[in-house]
Amino acid sequence: xxxxxxxxxxxxxxxxxxxxxxxxxxxxxxxxxxxxxxxxxxxxxxxxxxxxxxxxxxxxxxxxxxxxxxxxxxxxxxxxxxxxxxxxxxxxxxxxxxxxxxxxxxxxxxxxxxxxxxxxxxxxxxxxxxxxxxxxxxxxxxxxxxxxxxxxxxxxxxxxxxxxxxxxxxxxxxxxxxxxxxxxxxxxxxxxxxxxxxxxxxxxxxxxxxxxxxxxxxxxxxxxxxxxxxxxxxxxxxxxxxxxxxxxxxxxxxxxxxxxxxxxxxxxxxxxxxxxxxxxxxxxxxxxxxxxxxxxxxxxxxxxxxxxxxxxxxxxxxxxxxxxxxxxxxxxxxxxxxxxxxxxxxxxxxxxxxxxxxxxxxxxxxxxxxxxxxxxxxxxxxxxxxxxxxxxxxxxxxxxxxxxxxxxxxxxxxxxxx
Numbered sequence: 001x002x003x004x005x006x007x008x009x010x011x012x013x014x015x016x017x018x019x020x021x022x023x024x025x026x027x028x029x030x031x032x033x034x035x036x037x038x039x040x041x042x043x044x045x046x047x048x049x050x051x052x053x054x055x056x057x058x059x060x061x062x063x064x065x066x067x068x069x070x071x072x073x074x075x076x077x078x079x080x081x082x083x084x085x086x087x088x089x090x091x092x093x094x095x096x097x098x099x100x101x102x103x104x105x106x107x108x109x110x111x112x113x114x115x116x117x118x119x120x121x122x123x124x125x126x127x128x129x130x131x132x133x134x135x136x137x138x139x140x141x142x143x144x145x146x147x148x149x150x151x152x153x154x155x156x157x158x159x160x161x162x163x164x165x166x167x168x169x170x171x172x173x174x175x176x177x178x179x180x181x182x183x184x185x186x187x188x189x190x191x192x193x194x195x196x197x198x199x200x201x202x203x204x205x206x207x208x209x210x211x212x213x214x215x216x217x218x219x220x221x222x223x224x225x226x227x228x229x230x231x232x233x234x235x236x237x238x239x240x241x242x243x244x245x246x247x248x249x250x251x252x253x254x255x256x257x258x259x260x261x262x263x264x265x266x267x268x269x270x271x272x273x274x275x276x277x278x279x280x281x282x283x284x285x286x287x288x289x290x291x292x293x294x295x296x297x298x299x300x301x302x303x304x305x306x307x308x309x310x311x312x313x314x315x316x317x318x319x320x321x322x323x324x325x326x327x328x329x330x331x332x333x334x335x336x337x338x339x340x341x342x343x344x345x346x347x348x349x350x351x352x353x354x355x356x357x358x359x360x361x362x363x364x365x366x367x368x369x370x371x372x373x374x375x376x377x378x379x380x381x382x383x384x385x386x387x388x389x390x391x392x393x394x395x396x397x398x399x400x401x402x403x404x405x406x407x408x409x410x411x412x413x414x415x416x417x418x
Contacts, residue, residue: 001263001292002415003169004249004256007085007242009077010354011185013049013235013341016076022358025366026387030340032218032233037199045214046203047221049235049342050190058144066127068105069187070236071137073347077240078141078181085242085254087179096150096177097138098168099240100160100184102346102401103202105132107188110200118196137185149177155346157401158306159265160184161239162349162409166263168243178248183240184347211310219370222343224307224336225314225382226371232308235342239350246415257357258395258411261295264288268404274312275400279319285406286324286396293410297324300332300410301390302365303380304352304397307336308343314375317400322379333381333388339370349399349407360392360413 010016013031014024031049038046055064055072056079064072108131115123130136135153142151150171154164161184168180193199213221213230222233249256266285270276290297303325306317325332337355344351359366364387374382381388397409 001169001173001261002246003172003260004244004246004254005241005258005260005357006244006249006254006256007081008257008354008357009080009084009240010238010351011051011054011073011076012237012351013051016054018354018358022355022366025337025340025355025369028369030219030369031235032221032340032342034218035203036194037203045216046212047218047233048189049233051187051237053187066130067140068108068131068136069191070101070104070185071140073187073238074099074137074185074240075140077183077185077238081240081242087242090145090147090179092146092148094149094178095147096168096171096180097141097147098152098154098164098180098182099138100154100156100164100346101134101137101186102155102157102160103186104134106202107191107200108132110202111192111198114198141181156405156407157403158345158348159399159401159405159407160346162397162399162407163265165241165260165350166265166407166409169260169263172243172245178245180243181240182243183238183350185238186236186345186347189234189236222309222339223370224309224339224368225318225375225378227373227375229309229311229314232310232338233342235344236347237344237351238347239354258360258413259415260409261412261416262289262291262293262410264292264408266406268406270404273402275316275404277312277316279316279323281404282316282320282398282400282406283323286320286398286408289396289408289410295394295410298328299394300325300396301392302333302356302395304356304395305334305336306348306398306400307338307368309338313400315377317398318375318377322377326379329379330381333365333383333390335366335368335383337366337369339368349397353397353409356395356397359387360395363391364389365392
């Protein structure tokens with residue numbers, strides 16, 4: 001496909017710059033902390049990894065009243081990505097926007113309903129619609145830069161941002177556009193929680209559903225691929241990228257961070273929240289991405305895994321990676337950042353790609369935080385404790401979501417010959 005990645009920006013629980021995020025991961029910082037509504041309950045522990053929302057300068061006070069935190073995070077990350085790419089002007093008709101999100105304005109929606117129930121219908125803001133609708137992150141970006149190309153919002157649960165990146169790359173490869181602003185965003189996890197006794201229903205539902213580990217140590221709250229894994233921790237944030245056609249990037253002298261070569265998508269069609277335990281459809285998405293890139297599994301050096309720390313999710317992904325790369329025992333280095341960053345749902349794949357590209361630049365693979373005793377099913381090199389020093393020329397990134405939404409991306413260090 002040879003679509004250049006020329007800029008990236010991030011809003012995360014461990015920093016708002018790719019290098020800062022990577023450095024803090026290397027320093028073994030843990031962003032996960034206890035939720036405020038369980039701090040006085042000695043028998044119950046819940047964990048989250050909220051992000052400090054930093055809206056970009058172009059979102060002034062008047063605009064912010066109508067912009068949900070998830071869209072603010074997207075706006076910040078794309079502004080940083082454009083600055084990183086060094087693009088001065090964007091062709092309004094040859095630039096597309098592709099933003100993935102799973103939760104979009106859910107927190108604004110829940111808070112608005114709480115206000116109406118507590119204080120009456122007069123509290124309902126006239127800007128409610130533009131805060132909660134999922135397409136408003138992409139639309140705010142389009143309005144700020146005056147862009148009139150394809151402006152699409154992708155909502156495929158935790159696969160959303162990888163699907164957005166893959167779709168944007170396909171639009172470029174097809175010749176319809178030259179530049180794509182792509183990625184994913186979530187936000188509002190802690191927005192106004194605690195005011196007037198407000199805690200959103202979504203905050204309670206995840207623990208009632210048994211998705212989290214009831215442990216008293218944040219470093220053990222999420223342990224991807226560990227024998228003692230107990231569940232996921234919700235996080236948030238954004239990862240946004242500038243993609244360009246090879247011709248466009250070469251013409252302006254850009255220095256790509258990497259190249260999108262392949263994207264794969266496949267559905268489990270199995271269960272609303274539980275993946276097919278065989279991992280066969282996750283493997284199929286990975287195979288599709290490799291086939292789209294025109295390469296075999298033998299070229300992949302590292303995998304940025306979905307790795308949520310849930311018993312069923314981890315087993316399915318272990319099976320998928322084992323089946324695809326098992327013949328190369330220990331040769332493929334695998335990592336997940338959710339043990340320290342939490343699970344940013346729709347932004348998960350994009351933030352994983354940010355960390356993987358930063359590691360690629362440093363010739364290493366970041367380690368899997370929170371994990372100490374790998375599942376004995378594993379037949380790959382699960383990176384633990386310290387970054388693994390190695391040259392990564394080919395990278396695969398996974399993101400798998402509720403509803404059996406499976407996405408995978410293949411990225412190379414250098415452009416490939418036609």
